[in-house]
């Protein structure tokens with residue numbers, strides 16, 4: 237393991253030296269030492285439990301401060317790979333491919349070049365595998381338990397397969413190594429693109445941004461706008477016009493950077509104040525945990541943007557023009573504004589709905605009776621949802637703790653604790669041709685690598701369903717509490 241760590245560190249060092257040579261810098265002054273592109277504002281480190289390898293603040297950083305600049309020549313984009321006329325002319329014949337398929341093909345072309353690729357050092361530092369939903373096996377997908385989530389995972393897997401099928405003839409014409417024609421290689425490249433690209437204005441597939449893609453994720457949070465950290469100070473201290481513009485833009489849209497024509501580079505800014513040593517995070521966008529799992533292969537334990545969807549009556553979808561995506565339960569268990577409005581209208585007799593519409597849209601309660609009806613219906617639906625799922629919150633918690641123990645290499649485990657989820661655990665090991673009775677003696681390092689990886693994906697599936705159930709249970713409690721408040725006895 238120590239050898240592996242040393243190898244990783246050496247790889248990072250090589251990446252940072254290469255990055256310095258190509259002009260990537262975390263310093264405002266252009267004459268930074270060439271041995272590394274970092275050190276002035278950022279440093280690379282491991283942040284266990286918060287994304288792993290990431291970037292830390294090398295000094296105190298102010299909100300809005302430019303922390304990294306990546307020149308256009310360093311960006312791996314479809315445009316930059318197509319500077320090669322041979323690849324460009326072949327690609328021309330496959331116009332039907334989507335921008336993302338084209339970028340995936342370009343990435344595979346660069347991998348195929350090996351050391352002769354301009355991005356060889358960068359490509360060597362990319363993760364070797366991913367835990368995004370497309371990588372989940374049928375059994376791992378089933379562990380999500382919730383129909384909607386299973387559907388999303390199956391769709392993601394199908395999409396990867398069909399994108400690969402659609403690109404195969406171009407890949408063959410490009411005459412790349414047979415190994416890179418395989419679906420496994422496609423899946424790796426597509427998940428690299430899914431989890432690491434940054435937005436550029438000229439290509440909807442985005443760009444691979446060396447070093448810029450080492451920032452781990454934090455959910456966008458409105459409160460950073462009101463931090464006691466005057467933007468003006470940052471603005472005054474930023475000399476270049478582009479920096480000032482970017483700070484303004486980031487203030488409005490809550491993005492942390494972007495491609496700037498004025499300096500022909502990708503510029504990344506601190507989205508809040510950071511103390512020295514703290515991990516500097518980037519907001520890739522607003523995602524639910526299922527979306528994070530689908531596109532990035534991880535979950536945020538406290539995700540303010542998470543949503544839980546429950547089955548609603550088909551009539552409810554018809555009575556308003558609100559989209560299905562707006563009808564959800566929030567992380568604290570409260571129904572979304574739109575879900576509450578829709579339910580208030582839905583339980584209202586059809587003949588009265590029109591006259592109540594204005595009241596409903598303004599967010600007001602129609603009547604106590606209507607409100608209690610809504611809350612009763614919602615509580616019942618939450619209860620049924622939880623009841624119909626194969627395992628309970630308590631069982632899932634036991635399972636997550638058990639998987640954690642396996643992952644940490646705990647040699648001994650008391651399986652009597654597992655109760656009903658013991659069967660799921662058994663199925664997991666037997667599905668990997670490991671005798672379950674032996675599993676108590678299995679230490680993670682000794683498990684075949686494919687089992688270790690599957691364990692990681694399975695844990696994510698169980699953790700996701702646990703988060704889902706937690707939101708539904710909180711909603712049930714919220715409804716019961718509100719009903720109590722509204723009932724006549726509680727008022728006396």
Ligand SMILES: C[S@@+](CC[C@H](N)C(=O)[O-])C[C@H]1O[C@@H](n2cnc3c(N)ncnc32)[C@H](O)[C@@H]1O
Pocket residue numbers: 285286287288289290363431432449450451452453454531532533534535536
């Ligand atoms: C753009 S990369 C960030 C750098 C990455 N950690 C690396 O070592 O290359 C995005 C990936 O980092 C991981 N990641 C980012 N933010 C995370 C977070 N808050 N928690 C867990 N994993 C995270 C996920 O694997 C994600 O797909």
